[in-house]
Amino acid sequence: MEQTYIEDIAHKVGEEVLICGWLYNRRESGKIQFLLIRDGTGVIQAVVTKADGEAFEKALRLTQESSLKVRGTVREDARAPGGYELQIKDIEIVQRVEEKYPIDLKEHGPAFLLDHRHLWIRTPRQTAILRLRHEVMQAIRDFFNERGFIATEAPILTPSACEGTTTLFEVNYFDEKAYLSQSGQLYLEATAMALGRVYWIGPAFRAEKSKTRKHLTEFWMAEAEVAFFDHEQNLKLQEELVKYVIGRCLQKRARELKELGRQTESLERAVAEPFARITYAESLEIINELLKERIASGEVEKLNWGDDFGAPHEEALGQHFGRPVFVEFFPAKMKAFYMEPKPDNPDLVLAADLIAPEGYGEIIGGSQRISDINLLKQRLKDFGLPEEPYQWYIDLRKYGGVPHSGFGLGVERLTTWIAGLEHLRETIPFPRMIYRLKP
């Protein structure tokens, strides 16, 4: 008999099916037992009574997370969680869990759960989050593929610090030093000159000692780079992408969002309304005004020209607009060396960050890239970076340099926002954080 997945159970009412999965919970009341069985696609309640004989005796032996195959008839029943129920005909125990399962249905602290992450991911809430992450990833790929972008790849092992600012993980590459990539951007600029429109979703590594709910040392970025694209086109593409991804999750993962208790008004608004746009200069005024009381009390720092936003500042901006907001035209000094200056004010750059509402902060950073070879060389000098390691990057401007733009989107940060989570560590199967390398 072929296996039926629980997510398809609504189409099988009245039929006999085979469910293969694990025991999530068992409740018994004398001569009747209720088994909650999960199979990765959902959870279903199965019922067996003393009159069922052997199946009832087998069910009695089942412990939490024992693996099993159950044959039975599907019926609608309002008393069952989810509305459908399986009347058991036969049970095959695949592996009976003999030891006490570490994770129970009651509360646990974050340290315990993270120590048992390999088992924690089996719970309904975690599987909902991971299915949502899948949808985000898949939507990003579909978005770019539908628009003629070519999926390409950047190396993970890189010879030098690409931007010179972030702390990198060093690895021994034979007898040379190499570093884990913090971004594929520079390499994507090269593939964009080959293929026109490119994207990739890949891991990024940062050895920063950040200890916040918005940082991982290993996270996934969706990066795009487009030849002949200017700053305006870049922002338009980003807005379309974010709207597309959120729209897909709302449409295809309503069940997961409900499971997570996510109120979706803010997401629906992000899809329906144009994103807000302000300049960096305007953002300073708005933030300082919004936070003036907390600044006066010394709780929050006042922002001065050239300051980067802290968490409270991003949060205030997000709350003020209630939808994603682009902050554009930052001072060149506070951003990376490769960003194109604003034509009418070369102290600013054609860059923008996208800030999510509801306190979720920055989810995209992007810019138009310098296309002029002499300006690029000057910028390297200004930032105190050597030319030699960037020779190949400079070549891109020597051989047919063109204006081009791109951005990087933090997959976990976007997923955290869509799911409405407290901490982004739940959006990746095995989070890597400053004090956590296991499991």
Added chain:
RNA sequence: UCCUCGGUAGCUCAGCGGUAGAGCAACCGGCUGUUAACCGGUGGGUCGCAGGUUCGAAUCCUGCCCGAGGAGCCA
């Protein structure tokens, strides 16, 4: 790296100077519609580690280790 809080049963926690506790989990028993089921019973401890104060330390002090929240850092 800094600040704050914490580490006691498998888990979540209470106890804060005088014999180590509760709920849940586990195990045993009861119950034919349970919803983190419920009811009764049983077993379960290097009170993070080291030192100090005291007649006596889970409790007070010092140092260290580990964790959480936040700050800083963070194309």
